[in-house]
Amino acid sequence: MRKGERVTLIPITSPRFIDAETLASLPAWNEIFGNDNPLALEIGCGTGHFVAQMAPLHPDWNFIAVDYYNKGCLKTSKRVDKAGLDNVRVIRAEARSFMERCIPHCSLRMVVINCPDPWPKKRHRKRRLVNTEFVGYLSEFMLPGGDFHFATDFDDYGEDVARFMPDMPGFANVLAPDPYRHALEGYPLSKYMLKFMDAGKQIYFVHYRKAS
Ligand SMILES: C[S@@+](CC[C@H](N)C(=O)[O-])C[C@H]1O[C@@H](n2cnc3c(N)ncnc32)[C@H](O)[C@@H]1O
Secondary structure (H helix, E strand, O other): OOOOOOOOOOOOOOOOEEEHHHOOOOOOHHHHHOOOOOEEEEEOOOOOHHHHHHHHHOOOOEEEEEEOOHHHHHHHHHHHHHOOOOOEEEEEOOHHHHHHHHOOOOOEEEEEEEOOOOOOOHHHHHHOOOOHHHHHHHHHHEEEEEEEEEEEOOHHHHHHHHHHHHHOOOEEEOOOOOOOEOOOOOOOOOHHHHHHHHOOOOOEEEEEEEOO
């Protein structure tokens, strides 16, 4: 996109889509979902394959699927509408600024980040979303006992996250003694995971839990 160029957004009319700009800061999530269930956050939901499979497995959690990709939010909204998933809301927003404004501390039962942009060039690695600083930041938003899931097809990213997670205070490795696994039973596969697996790549699954 060139400087000054306007982005035309495809309108999303789904009842499960929320325009982040219309949300109050720290909105009443219990009123939005119509219950007091804990929140689960998927960062970078893409086209919604994961949340559409995960949300029915946890009907007693309220899922917030965030992505700043308009078309992805549209596809995710259509997918969750088709499945009639009332425990999902889709939000187009940049994840960090959204969390800062809208997610209360100590409120997330689960945080999921599947196949985040890998920034493969060495000089771009500092742009990666998941690093020690970000996981420390996430931890403030998580409930005691909350789950942190990270998955990537990118060897160096998977190994890096698996290497620094044991040093993150207040987290325990659910997959111990394995630092990561290449298959995780009961964890749905996202669109990107399937795409990379079709290309013969292995997925790195990392699963940690915040101390109770
Ligand atoms: C490679 S895709 C993976 C999509 C999906 N998780 C999957 O596994 O199929 C990464 C997604 O993360 C989104 N994304 C990256 N950084 C983000 C951020 N800071 N806030 C919100 N979305 C982000 C991108 O728009 C993109 O849809």
